[in-house]
Amino acid sequence: MLVANAQTQPKVYTIASGQVKAHIEPTMYGIFFEDINLAADGGVYAELVKNRSFEFDSHLAGWQQQQKAGGKGGIEVVDRTNERPENAHTIKIDVSDNAGYFGLSNEGFRGMGIKKGETYSFSVTARKPVANAVSLLVELHSAKGLVIGTAIITPTSTDWKKYNVKFVATATEDKASLYVWLKGKGAVELDMISLFPQHTWKNRPAGLRADLVQKLADMKPGFLRFPGGCIVEGRDLANRYQWKKSIGDIDKRENLINRWNMEFKHRPAPDYYQTFGLGFMEYFMTAEDIGATPLPILNCGMACQYNTGQLVPLDQLDPYVQDALDLIEFANGGPDTKWGKLRADLGHPKPFNLKVLGVGNEQWGEQYIARWKIFTKAIKDKYPYVKIVSSVGPSPNGEEFTRLDKFFRAEHADILDEHYYQAPKWFLDNATRYDNYDRKGPKIFAGEYAAQSVAIASPDNKNNWDCALAEAAFMTGLERNADVVSMASYAPLFAHVDGWQWTPDLIWFDNLRSYGTPNYYVQQLFSLNKGTDVVPLLKDGEMVTGQDGCYATASIDKSTKELIIKFVNSGATAQPVVFKIDGVSAGKKTAVVTTLRSADKAAVNSFKAPKLVSPVASTLLVNGKTVKVTVEPYTFKVIRLKLN
Incomplete structure (x- = not known):
């Protein structure tokens, strides 16, 4: 005569779905x-620009002076603490030659994430100390130096004024940088240099x-x-x-x-x-x-x-x-x-x-x-x-x-x-x-x-x-x-x-x-x-708090009239379990089961495998007032079942 292994015998849990133990606050999980x-x-x-208003202790942190095609000039940090203590610094860029381009680049926050086809909004607060023909060429560069977006702004006022322009990126790049070139001889003061995706x-x-x-x-x-x-x-x-x-x-x-x-x-x-x-x-x-x-x-x-x-x-x-x-x-x-x-x-x-x-x-x-x-x-x-x-x-x-x-x-x-x-x-x-x-x-x-x-x-x-x-x-x-x-x-x-x-x-x-x-x-x-209210889930009259490596709780959701069972098997052995439930009608019905598990406790998600450990939904046929399920090793299961 064969005797069933005690390890494979289902453990029986009872749920009194009509006995509310505690109300669950809507704020419970936040x-x-x-x-x-x-x-x-x-x-x-x-925001994609780091140190956009030059207020870091190192006022040009995140920025680098740039020049191309023979462009020449200089960059000066202007202190206006007495005038604007909360935004005390601007920069003055003075271009000394009409030839080429002179300006600066911003590295972003460990680079800038740019998406092909996305519209980007560039803005800057600027003023010209004197009238001149200086214009701003805005470029996005890929990590390899390719131009993947461009726009032009021409400051016109000798007073501080905000200027905006939108342009579309032509490539996707996770380590892009922003270049702000000045073209034409003369000076411009800049503050609040900013770049945002349109789709926020x-x-x-x-x-x-x-x-x-x-x-x-x-x-x-x-x-x-x-x-x-x-x-x-x-x-x-x-x-x-x-x-x-x-x-x-x-x-x-x-x-x-x-x-x-x-x-x-x-x-x-x-x-x-x-x-x-x-x-x-x-x-x-x-x-x-x-x-x-x-x-x-x-x-x-x-x-x-x-x-x-x-x-x-x-x-x-x-x-x-x-x-x-x-x-x-x-x-x-x-x-x-x-x-x-x-x-x-x-x-x-x-x-x-x-x-x-x-x-x-x-x-x-x-x-x-x-x-x-x-x-x-x-x-x-x-x-x-x-x-x-x-x-x-x-x-x-x-x-x-x-x-x-x-x-x-x-x-x-x-x-x-x-x-x-x-x-x-x-x-x-x-x-x-x-x-x-x-x-x-x-x-x-x-x-x-x-x-x-x-x-x-x-x-x-x-x-x-x-x-x-x-x-x-x-x-x-x-x-x-x-x-x-x-x-x-x-x-x-x-x-x-x-x-x-x-x-x-x-x-x-x-x-x-x-x-x-x-x-x-x-x-x-x-x-x-x-759920909305906790109900008793017991094994041999006791709460399930680590016996056989298992942890469990049950609640009802009064708004959807469902019973919700949460069950954790922290052990290396599968747990066949039976939930005996009062408050559910006789006959066949379907429970929704969500399983979160991995056989490897060292498993982690990553960009290569972002959902290696992630929920998997399934259904379970329930007959009468008994739910039978096997909880795999190292598993968290959520079971939702309609009440009467």
Whole structure:
């Protein structure tokens, strides 16, 4: 007599689809944006010219003097700090001979991505000190020096004036450069030399890179957290992010050195600055575009505690607090308010419906507590409906975490922002992290997390399937505890393949292309399949939190009347499983199954194989109230099934 191997016997799981355990907030899975890894300038902000207004510390960084056919001249940086402190430098090009061409070229952000057939918009602010016949020849050059686009502009005014021209590229090139030639004897002053593709996100002039924003929209995120991250704090307070300097006329947005430019000796980026072309108005509008709740984070009077740790004295904190109050008015105020009127004047009369705001990024210690108290009182006194996100430090445990957690719980804080960059094993072991949290305490925002394949901040970290699978297992615990966890976001979001400082990252891109990592697809599957309410999924009466290497959660979607099962098999052995479900009708029906898997835990996506690890959809015939499926090794499955 043959006895079936116990390993092949299906394990039985029960799902009580009519017993709601917790409501899942629409904000459950969202996006954390920070300008790191060339995420903004050189990334999602579609400007192709680096140092367009000559405001880098090295004023001609990114630019090179050029001449051809005997052209002669000189370039001078003009300091106009007294006149325009926020845009203090221009250049004067003086052509000394009518023969040939003289000018300069721009290298872009590790090159310029140019597409054949695309229309490009070139603009420049210029003036002629005296009348002359100087004209500007604009050219795009390929990496091999071939001209792949050209246009002509002739400045006419002795006063500053903006000039625009459009032209079509004749070839595709990922490492192009821009040449601005002057023809004719005489001088011209130039500022804000700019080049954008016409086709941006929603085709907004001088807008965002469409393929990158589309990848965010494809996640259907519940929220968009911006603008960071440590750039909120700055290395010192002079270099903190100030939202009021990021809105309004583009040439009046004061450039700032990016705090990531020299943070890591293994990845220096001395040419990394913030132009704030992607500013708070653009963040709010992008959140609105993709259906995400806006979640701005503001400086609380503390510079990055990993750097200078500079503090604003408590009796000098008023301007920082006022910035927070003014931001809420900017987002929500009517046209009869100062900042609400400004939002309307900038083209958005409808309020942005801001409901949640972060005070400080990744702060800790008594200094943070003292400043948090002042901010919270001022915000709650004027806007009691605004929920405040509070930091519990950079680590998921330890003395500082415990101190802040205890303080904020005693203060009945709204939302606590927990961060964890840990090894994959930590994520597997901590799927039960929130099972015993106080159900009546503050909500949790898993604000920054990512499994690290090597070590925190190691340049050798990979976005491999091992890390992504561990994150999926952990996220079943987030969702199972949706009555405690109200928001979660992977970090960082973007990375340029030639300009990154930190790994791993959710989406990688170059000057023309982008791809989602296995981690991206985990985030996307959770977001697209979150449901509205958690229901019990049990094995032998217990939650599924790592038994046999398996992790699971179930939810219902009241709007579509579906049951959603998320199941992770982190082990090397296939798991035949049976789900016994109440709340579904008898008879045959079809379930939709989405599988994300790889037999190789070291597998990574790349430009050569952008979807090596990506979701595969299939269907499954279900008979009665039982779902039978085999979950392959190293697999994350999502099953959707119609309820009664």
